[in-house]
Each structure stands twice: as structure tokens, then as C-alpha cells.
Amino acid sequence: MRARGRFPLWLGLPALAAAYVLLVLGSSAWLKGRRVDLTQDQLYTLSPGTRRILDGLKQPLDLTLYFSDRASRSLPQLRAYHQRVVDMLDEMARDAHGRIHLSQVDPLAFSEDEDRATAAGLTPVRGEGNGEAIFFGLAGRNPADGRTASIPFFLPAKEPFLEYDLAKLIHDLDIAHKPRVAIFSELPIWGGADASGQDQPPWTVLQQLRQLFDVQRLDASSLAKIDGGIDVLVLIQPRALSDADVHAIDRYVQAGGRLLAFVDPDSEVDGGLSSDLPKLFRAWGIAFDPGRVLLDRARALTVQSPLTGTPVRHPAVLGLSDGELNRHDPVTAALSVIDVSTAGYFGLLPDTATRLEPLIQSTTEAMSVSADTVRNTADPSSLYEGYKPDGEHYAIAVRVLGKLGSAFPGEAGADGAHPARDAQVLLVADTDLLSDRLWVQATPSLDQTLMSPFANNGDFFVNAIDDLSGPSDLIAIRGRAVAERRFTRVDAMRRSADEKFKAKQLELQAELADTEQRLAALRNAVHGQARSAAQKAALEQFTQRKLAIRGELRAVQRQLDADIEHLSMQLKFLDILAMPILLTLIALLYGGVRLRRRRTRQGWR
Numbered sequence: 001m002r003a004r005g006r007f008p009l010w011l012g013l014p015a016l017a018a019a020y021v022l023l024v025l026g027s028s029a030w031l032k033g034r035r036v037d038l039t040q041d042q043l044y045t046l047s048p049g050t051r052r053i054l055d056g057l058k059q060p061l062d063l064t065l066y067f068s069d070r071a072s073r074s075l076p077q078l079r080a081y082h083q084r085v086v087d088m089l090d091e092m093a094r095d096a097h098g099r100i101h102l103s104q105v106d107p108l109a110f111s112e113d114e115d116r117a118t119a120a121g122l123t124p125v126r127g128e129g130n131g132e133a134i135f136f137g138l139a140g141r142n143p144a145d146g147r148t149a150s151i152p153f154f155l156p157a158k159e160p161f162l163e164y165d166l167a168k169l170i171h172d173l174d175i176a177h178k179p180r181v182a183i184f185s186e187l188p189i190w191g192g193a194d195a196s197g198q199d200q201p202p203w204t205v206l207q208q209l210r211q212l213f214d215v216q217r218l219d220a221s222s223l224a225k226i227d228g229g230i231d232v233l234v235l236i237q238p239r240a241l242s243d244a245d246v247h248a249i250d251r252y253v254q255a256g257g258r259l260l261a262f263v264d265p266d267s268e269v270d271g272g273l274s275s276d277l278p279k280l281f282r283a284w285g286i287a288f289d290p291g292r293v294l295l296d297r298a299r300a301l302t303v304q305s306p307l308t309g310t311p312v313r314h315p316a317v318l319g320l321s322d323g324e325l326n327r328h329d330p331v332t333a334a335l336s337v338i339d340v341s342t343a344g345y346f347g348l349l350p351d352t353a354t355r356l357e358p359l360i361q362s363t364t365e366a367m368s369v370s371a372d373t374v375r376n377t378a379d380p381s382s383l384y385e386g387y388k389p390d391g392e393h394y395a396i397a398v399r400v401l402g403k404l405g406s407a408f409p410g411e412a413g414a415d416g417a418h419p420a421r422d423a424q425v426l427l428v429a430d431t432d433l434l435s436d437r438l439w440v441q442a443t444p445s446l447d448q449t450l451m452s453p454f455a456n457n458g459d460f461f462v463n464a465i466d467d468l469s470g471p472s473d474l475i476a477i478r479g480r481a482v483a484e485r486r487f488t489r490v491d492a493m494r495r496s497a498d499e500k501f502k503a504k505q506l507e508l509q510a511e512l513a514d515t516e517q518r519l520a521a522l523r524n525a526v527h528g529q530a531r532s533a534a535q536k537a538a539l540e541q542f543t544q545r546k547l548a549i550r551g552e553l554r555a556v557q558r559q560l561d562a563d564i565e566h567l568s569m570q571l572k573f574l575d576i577l578a579m580p581i582l583l584t585l586i587a588l589l590y591g592g593v594r595l596r597r598r599r600t601r602q603g604w605r
Helices: 002-030 048-055 076-095 112-119 156-174 204-212 243-254 278-284 371-375 380-384 409-415 457-469 475-481 488-525 533-604
Strands: 061-067 100-105 136-141 148-151 180-185 214-218 232-236 258-262 286-288 292-296 300-304 311-321 337-341 346-348 355-361 366-370 395-401 425-428 440-445 448-453
Touching: 048 076, 048 156, 061 076, 061 156, 076 100, 076 136, 076 156, 100 112, 112 136, 136 156, 148 156, 156 204, 156 448, 156 475, 204 214, 204 457, 232 243, 232 457, 243 258, 243 278, 258 457, 278 286, 292 371, 311 380, 337 457, 346 355, 346 395, 366 371, 425 457, 448 457
Parallel strands: 061 100, 180 214, 180 232, 232 258, 258 425
Antiparallel strands: 061 136, 136 148, 286 346, 292 311, 292 366, 300 311, 311 337, 355 395, 395 425, 440 448
């Protein structure tokens, strides 16, 4: 009986081993290219926008991936990234239903493949050690019209942009004509020489825009002659427009034109000047005060104080995310963070039929102050004095809904050529968000400068124009490229501690001023005499109190660090120990159950 009981065990072990090998080999073949994406934002899964681009391809496309397999054997990180590129391209080719023809080539040195890769615009890098050229890029071609596009080199630092870069290349090859965008700007977005004579490149938002659209520059002479063939009109910091300019903008909007306007109560890039469209806003029923700036202590970002040089949270420089971004609008649905600085806000005038749908708004911890208060403040921490939240959301960027009245009703009604139509207008109460300093960091890489975004400001700009120019599924992809994921719980803990810190700091400053006044009064009372006992006592009392408050400030900071460290230890425990412990307990429990059953069977026998 016992021998017969052991025989199936010895026979089952080889069978289990063979089944395991077959399972591994079979899964490698059947599940090739499949993966499980457990990231919060599904960053390693094709977005719905990419799938719609692939479903809507009008004609077949040829894609050729050039990768120097032999020359890159000593670069495991690059080879791992290459495998991810291959997996994503394979998935795109499968979802394109045969309209993408993908091929892979290893361009050996001095071969025709190497010449073709160079002719396609690919840029090799020199490998370490032997200095052999390494190609890692993608060449695309539309066989119907011969148009080509390429990704010169897949930089590992741009891995978060992989899906967007691939989808954009496919999109560019598929469309025949880019939408026309006309931009009028009082800011130096076009680049050129600065005040010191140094040549500056165009702003990054403009460089991104030019990749997708046919961009036209308007100036004071051409704004009044807006071409009807323009798909989107963009106004950035419009100041002191002439009546002819305003009239042309009004006619364009009344005729169904699409408008994106950036105004600002305090444009830091423009030396603190404000901008407004008062005549148009009044006609449209929109309230905008160019003399008011928005503060929001709940979303204040840390800057360096120009007065003390120490880090301080600036309530006029905001990082807006989550509940402050409209998740039901395609412009902001996929975005994570928008940074603004000294922004204004929009409202509605009484008795207006116009409606506003906020795209970006403040928290209920916000309040408004005069723009002069912010401009004349040397230390941002002083903006917290007398801070009183209004308890309402302020709309920083809005979509205008409804029919817009004309700023020149007599002329429009006289010829009847421009009846009011449903608005296609987006308004933003900040121009600084377009500047590089608020959303990208420049990093030299190889022979180029890599602009790494830490906020979605550029995505917001392109998305807004893309939405106005017509539907484009690239909107669903752009916002996924931001690598920075802010720790919201840690930020909340820092804000709480900072509020305590500021309260103590203000208390110290108030007590310091009061004590200095008392000491000055004592000195004047006994001028020319030796310091009195009262003076000495007051000085000693102030010194002791000052040291005590400084100790309390340090205690608040230590408590903040302790809370964050405690949270960090909890996360490390969950990530490193909790899961292995759980699996070990499950295995022990399963083993105990198996052992009990085996002993029960042996006892029965």
C-alpha cells in the first residue's frame, strides 16, 4: 500500500517539470508582446487616443526600426529600451489592422542599410570602447505620396514620451495638411536677441506647436487683416490694441472663427505689465479685472525669497492639479499639473446669457489681491499677513459657451453678414504659464538640449489649439509624458507645517518690532546715561523669548520631517516586506493544509 502511494509522486514530479517547461515555452509564444500594466495612469498601455489614430489610418504606412544589435551588446540599458520600443511598435502594428508595415534592420557598418538609415535622417551615436556607430531610430514613409518622417534617435531620457512620439509620427504621415494657426504676441515667444544681446531660441511651447501645425506670425500691421483661412487665432498678452485690431478679431469670432486668448494682470515675462480685451469681454458678458491677482495658499509652490534667499511658499505661484483641472473636458482631461504665476481670473457680468466652463480653477483656499500688492512685495511670505480665503473657486482658464454678442453691434446688424454663432473661444488669465521656467527644465544631452517637463503647461497650450482646430486624438496622449508624480499626501503635510511655521514667523516678527519700540523708548528716556536695569531686563526677556520661538520653529520642522519619515517607512514596509511576508504566510498555510491532509490519508490507510 505504501509503495503504491509513493509511485504516483515519483511519476508526477517529471510530469510537473515537463508541464512547467511547456507552459513557459507556450506562454512565450502565445503571449508575446502582451503585458500587464499596473501603473496608476496605465502609462505602458496604448491610450484610447493612439488606438483611434490607428483605427482611422486612411492609407498604409511603412515603418522601419533601425537598431545596431551587434554594436550595442555592451549596453544592456539601451537594449532593454529597444525591447520596449519593439513591443510598443508591435502592438501598434497589430491594432492598425494591416495598415502599418513594420520591419527591423540592423545597419552594419559600411553597409547599404547604414546608408539608408543616414538618408532617412537617423543620427547614430558612438559606442563606448570601440567607438562603433550605434543606430536606434525609426524611419516612416507614406507610400501613397512619398512623405517621410523620422525619429533620429530614441533617447532613454525621453522614454516617458515614447507613445506620444510614435503616435505623432504616424499621425503626421497620415494627414496631408496641417491646420493653420496664427499667433499675435507681445511676448518674445519667437526667440531672438534678448536685452543683453544673447540669442535666445523660441519658447518650447512654440517649438512643440510647430511640429503639429502650420504656424503663422501676426504683427500689428497684419492683425487687422486676419485671413479667413486661419483655423485658430491665438492672442498672447494683447496690449493697447487699435480699434481696427479689435474690430478684426470681433469679425473673425462672429464669423465662427476659433480664438485662444491669454491675458494677464501681472505678466512677469513682460515686466509686470497687464493685458486685457475690455471691449470684447464686455460684449461677451465676461468679467475680467486686470488689476487683481489670485492667491491660493493651498497650491502655493516653493520659490527662493528675493529678500532673504531662503525657500518660501509663494501664494501667487501655483501648482494646480487633480480637482483644479476639468476632467470632463478634452483639453485638460489627461493632464496632471499646471503651473501658473500671478494669474487673474474670469467671471460673468450681470444679466448675461454667456456661460463659462472652467478648465483650470483655484481651490476654495484662494483669495484675490491687487496686482500692485504682489508687484511691490519683496518677501512672498508677507502675502500671508491677513490672509482670508473667499471660500470659492476662481476660474483661471475657461471655455466660453453660448452665442457671443458683437463688440460693434451697429455694423454687424447693418450688413447682416456676421450673425452671432456658438462660441468657439478659450480664455486663459495668465501668460507666464507659457514661459519655459514654469514647466520645463533644460538638460544637455548628446548634441542637443533635452527639455524635460515637470508640468503640463505645454500640453495644455497644444491641447487647447488642437481642440479648437478640430478633433485630434493626440490630446489623449500628450499629458501622459510628464515624468514627475507629486506626492499629494506629503505636499499636504508640508503645507500644514508651513502654515504653522509662517504663523510662528509672523509672531516672532511682531514681537521683535514691539520689543525694539520699547527698547528705543527706554533709550530715549535715559539718553546719555548708563543702561538701566529695566533696559537690561527687557533685552534679556526678548533674547530668551526669541530663542524659545526659534526652538518652537525647529520643533515644527522636526515634526514635519518625522511625519514624512514615518510615512516613508510605512511605504517601504509595504513595498519591501509586506508582500513577501504575505506570500510566505500563504505558502506556510498551504503547506500546513497539505501536510495535515497527507497525515490524515496515512492514518486512514
